Amino acid sequence: YDALISVDGVLYGTTNSGAGGYGTIFKINPDGTGFTLLQEFAGTDGANPYDALISVDGVLYGTTNSGAGGYGTIFKINPDGTGFTLLQEFAETDGAYPYGALISVDGVLYGTTVGGGKAYSGTIFSFGL
Secondary structure, eight states, X not given: OOOOEEETTEEEXXXXXXXXXXXXXXXXXXXXXXXXXXXXXXXXXXXXXXXXXXXXXXXXEXXXXXXXXXXXXXXXXXXXXXXXXXXXXXXXXXXXXXXXXXXXXXXEEEEEEEEOSTTSSOEEEEEEO
């Protein structure tokens, strides 16, 4: 599911499971050295990231497919692993189960969900930074 991104010559990515089954955020150098686990999801702060991270103004952003409320989250984290913040927990009415990488346009994140919304057929969402 996930893809790596490169920021300042370092690779960043997520795993959908592991570390208790909820997934992780990590970084590694292209030559395989310097592997660092930046975040281990606990379920209450998000779970099961399926999509690539994005970098906006030196901060990494991403989504999880589940979380404490069960419908997914939007989060941010600094490239050194500090500052993890849960920005949004989906509530089904505003979308459920983010799927597909975020994009950033003029300080706003955009993405999609595969469930939730008025007809429970998914949504396009925006989140201002």
